[in-house]
Each structure stands twice: as C-alpha cells, then as structure tokens.
Amino acid sequence: KAGVTQTPRYLIKTRGQQVTLSCSPISGHRSVSWYQQTPGQGLQFLFEYFSETQRNKGNFPGRFSGRQFSNSRSEMNVSTLELGDSALYLCASSSSDRYQETQYFGPGTRLLVL
Amino acid sequence: AQSVAQPEDQVNVAEGNPLTVKCTYSVSGNPYLFWYVQYPNRGLQFLLKYITGDNLVKGSYGFEAEFNKSQTSFHLKKPSALVSDSALYFCAVRGNSGNTPLVFGKGTRLSVIA
Numbered sequence: 001k002a003g004v005t006q007t008p009r010y011l012i013k014t015r016g017q018q019v020t021l022s023c024s025p026i027s028g029h030r031s032v033s034w035y036q037q038t039p040g041q042g043l044q045f046l047f048e049y050f051s052e053t054q055r056n057k058g059n060f061p062g063r064f065s066g067r068q069f070s071n072s073r074s075e076m077n078v079s080t081l082e083l084g085d086s087a088l089y090l091c092a093s094s095s096s097d098r099y100q101e102t103q104y105f106g107p108g109t110r111l112l113v114l
Numbered sequence: 115a116q117s118v119a120q121p122e123d124q125v126n127v128a129e130g131n132p133l134t135v136k137c138t139y140s141v142s143g144n145p146y147l148f149w150y151v152q153y154p155n156r157g158l159q160f161l162l163k164y165i166t167g168d169n170l171v172k173g174s175y176g177f178e179a180e181f182n183k184s185q186t187s188f189h190l191k192k193p194s195a196l197v198s199d200s201a202l203y204f205c206a207v208r209g210n211s212g213n214t215p216l217v218f219g220k221g222t223r224l225s226v227i228a
Contacts, residue, residue, distance in 0.1 A: 033215065035218075042218060042219070042220040043204065048215055056213060056214070056215045090158065099209070100165045103148075103216060104160060105159070106157050107157045108157050
C-alpha cells in the first residue's frame, strides 16, 4: 500500500506570496493532520480533518488554512508569506478519527521563504 | 493542557550498549502514547504506541517502551544500540478525553558511536 504523499517536496517563495501544499493520504484513510516543523519550535499542530470536516485547529494565525476533499486528499494554504513560515510541513493520515489510531507521516514539503 | 517533555536534547551511546530516550507527559484522562523516529530530510516513522494493557510495548527495529502511570513516563529503550539508530526521536501523547490533537515533544537526538 502506498504511503502518504506530499507535493511539492520543495518550494521557494518570497515574502507576501501565497502557497498551497497538497497531501494524499494512505488509501482508505479518512483522517489527515498537518504539522509545522522548525528547529526552534519543533513539531507544532496545524489542523486535523476527518471526512471533510475540520476537527481541530492549532494556534496559528488566520493566514494558515486548510481543507479536505471527498477523496480524503487535503490541501493547506498559507497566504501573505512571512520569513518565519520557512519550515518543513508534514502531513499525516490515520484510518479513523479515534484518538488511539496511529498517524502515518509523509516525507514533508520544505518551504523556504525569501 | 496536554504536554510532553523530552528532557534530553542529545543522547550519546556506544554501539552495542543499551539506550534509553526519556519522555514524560501530562494529559487529561488516559493517555495514548507514541514514539516516532525521523531520519535526515525524511518524515516521521512510527515505532510503537501504548493504548492500554501491558506496560511494556514492543515495536519496530528492536525498540520497546515502558509505560509508567505513577511517574507519567514512557521511556524508549533498546537493549543493544546500532549506529543506524542514530536519528531524531519524538515522543507524542493524546488524551482520551476532550477534543485535543496529538502533541509532540521537542525531540531527542540519538547518536550511536561505533
């Protein structure tokens, strides 16, 4: 079974631009979560979706948004990019919304904002 | 609020020696506990998890972890370290009450020296 895929893998943007990142979960998985990883802050939770509904949102400004489609694929968008948005963005999927389910991670999208 | 503490930023161990990576947690309700490993420029790989039952959990690549409810700890262990175990290790927790996301520790960098 194919793992979680994320596109693109690398991205360079300039301040003020916007970016859309894509995540395809493991086949059959209906829950998708997004995380931001930086050397200083570690792994920080962004969003969690299940069956197209946002179940949880982390403590990020409104410039960060996301959605999930009927096929469970998910996108996240960051508008008006800032230098501090440079990070590895990780997507994870799990088979259900039960709290004990294991989340399986994709390779990440590395975003550099200049 | 949920939290995870990994008190050591770096752990160094000689190849063949036992290793321990420490993790303590704080949650509401009963905890679901996870360990992940991250190799350079990769996403997180699932190692093991504790949901309920036996306090000693066995996982991938010879790793195991011991759940201790009274000490609120979930330390990762391996009897004999390999150089290939060198990586960044994350502990994560999710409580079974309240609509809360998976919360990660800051990570511990394990270096196994030949």
